[in-house]
Amino acid sequence: MSETRSRQIVIAGAGIAGLTAAIAFAARGYRVKIFEQARQLEAAGAGIQLSPNATRILARLGVLDRLLPDAVRPEAVVLKDAKSLRELARVPLGAVGEKRWGAPYLAAHRADLQAALMAEVAQRPDIELVTGAVVTGIAIEPQSVTATVETGGKAMTITGGLLIGADGVWSSVRAELARTVGFAASRFCGELAWRATIPADGAAGRIFADIGAANCVTTFLHPGFHMVAYPVSKGSAVNLAAFTRGERIAEGWSGHADPAILAGAMRGTAPALAKLVALAGPWTAFPIHTVEQRRWTMPEGIALIGDAAHAMTPFAAQGAAMGIEDAALLANLVADFSGDARQGLTVWENLRRPRIEKVIRRGALNRLAWHARGPVALARNLVLATRPAERLASDLDWLYGWEQRKITRR
Numbered sequence: 273m274s275e276t277r278s279r280q281i282v283i284a285g286a287g288i289a290g291l292t293a294a295i296a297f298a299a300r301g302y303r304v305k306i307f308e309q310a311r312q313l314e315a316a317g318a319g320i321q322l323s324p325n326a327t328r329i330l331a332r333l334g335v336l337d338r339l340l341p342d343a344v345r346p347e348a349v350v351l352k353d354a355k356s357l358r359e360l361a362r363v364p365l366g367a368v369g370e371k372r373w374g375a376p377y378l379a380a381h382r383a384d385l386q387a388a389l390m391a392e393v394a395q396r397p398d399i400e401l402v403t404g405a406v407v408t409g410i411a412i413e414p415q416s417v418t419a420t421v422e423t424g425g426k427a428m429t430i431t432g433g434l435l436i437g438a439d440g441v442w443s444s445v446r447a448e449l450a451r452t453v454g455f456a457a458s459r460f461c462g463e464l465a466w467r468a469t470i471p472a473d474g475a476a477g478r479i480f481a482d483i484g485a486a487n488c489v490t491t492f493l494h495p496g497f498h499m500v501a502y503p504v505s506k507g508s509a510v511n512l513a514a515f516t517r518g519e520r521i522a523e524g525w526s527g528h529a530d531p532a533i534l535a536g537a538m539r540g541t542a543p544a545l546a547k548l549v550a551l552a553g554p555w556t557a558f559p560i561h562t563v564e565q566r567r568w569t570m571p572e573g574i575a576l577i578g579d580a581a582h583a584m585t586p587f588a589a590q591g592a593a594m595g596i597e598d599a600a601l602l603a604n605l606v607a608d609f610s611g612d613a614r615q616g617l618t619v620w621e622n623l624r625r626p627r628i629e630k631v632i633r634r635g636a637l638n639r640l641a642w643h644a645r646g647p648v649a650l651a652r653n654l655v656l657a658t659r660p661a662e663r664l665a666s667d668l669d670w671l672y673g674w675e676q677r678k679i680t681r682r
Contacts, residue, residue: 279302280305281433281434282417282419282435283436284444285443285578289438289577289579291390292389293436293602295335295392296599307405307430308401309439319379319469319502320382320592321502323672324370324673325593328374335392339378340378342388343378344379344487345366345378346379346489347364348362350488350490350491352483352485352493354492354497355542357542360653361664363664364665372665372673402421404423406421406422406444407448410452412570415433432573435573436574456563458563463585464533464558464559465559466555468555469509470510471508472503475551476548479548479551483544491642492541494541495643496516496538496539496643497643498639498642498643515560571618575602575617578594578599584631587635588631588638594627600676601676605617630670
């Protein structure tokens with residue numbers, strides 16, 4: 273393969289993971305082509321939490337400064353009982369967290385993060401973005417990968433040293449690999465996510481100001497559901513995300529489900545919280561899909577990152593952060609092991625898999641704790657009441673304090 277092709281990175285998907293990967297590879301001297309299925313880039317969902325393990329990387333890539341003017345730095349994560357509205361625990365963030373973990377914890381609108389990433393992409397001449405383009409075929413050669421891309425009713429081929437599937441939970445790259453080498457598909461996990469964004473100065477916003485924790489990420493706990501709320505867009509709006517059990521609905525980020533599901537899950541909650549949820553509608557529901565992929569790479573030059581590789585439930589608020597980590601570490605290892613793609617990809621997957629599995633376990637533990645009932649809920653509340661804020665923060669050092677390790681060739 274020519275030097276030109278080996279330095280060509282092909283990325284499917286212009287979401288958070290794909291754009292981060294493009295910037296990271298361009299920073300290491302590669303030429304990048306991104307193919308995005310949507311004709312116009314639209315941010316899926318609404319709010320997003322970016323913990324220090326993610327913002328540290330965004331800072332190094334020149335993206336964080338573009339995002340900060342529109343983001344909010346919450347002072348803490350506050351857990352509240354949805355029935356009594358009593359505060360159960362508080363994990364300090366803000367200046368205390370930034371000093372502890374070396375980077376800020378941010379709450380932002382996804383559109384603001386995407387705009388910040390796109391602004392950085394636009395400043396890098398070695399990145400080309402093509403929208404309205406979907407990968408429909410993959411040909412693997414000994415030292416290169418050729419992708420067939422359909423755009424504007426026409427098919428084109430592009431060859432590079434590495435093809436990255438960063439096209440989300442319903443990845444077309446993973447689907448193509450499933451047809452040839454048995455990669456796994458996503459599956460519905462039995463949970464629905466309900467999202468709404470409310471003006472901070474509106475009726476619903478004023479109710480939240482009374483029952484939520486000011487300038488914090490507030491999580492309301494209840495056996496039938498939990499809801500996370502936090503300010504976004506310079507504090508002018510509040511993002512609400514509620515999670516319930518539910519039946520599978522149409523795949524996508526903007527589905528429709530019976531709002532009675534959410535109302536029924538909230539039985540027994542505080543009247544003010546129920547009123548907030550009623551005033552915040554209409555809610556957008558989407559099915560939570562996960563990916564239990566046994567392999568994320570092919571040594572010939574293919575890697576899946578972010579949700580395409582390991583879509584997870586949102587209960588650790590780490591989906592975007594894991595995609596950002598994936599992208600940055602992959603770019604560094606591919607560059608560090610230049611000329612030996614097989615080893616670089618193997619090292620990357622071996623490093624990422626244990627961390628991803630630990631994050632998934634943390635999310636499962638959070639869901640169990642947040643939806644606890646009866647004696648289990650009483651035990652949870654007792655543990656939280658007796659656990660100092662410092663200890664709650666230290667429990668997250670492994671997650672928020674993560675740093676890329678320098679890997680040397682042997």
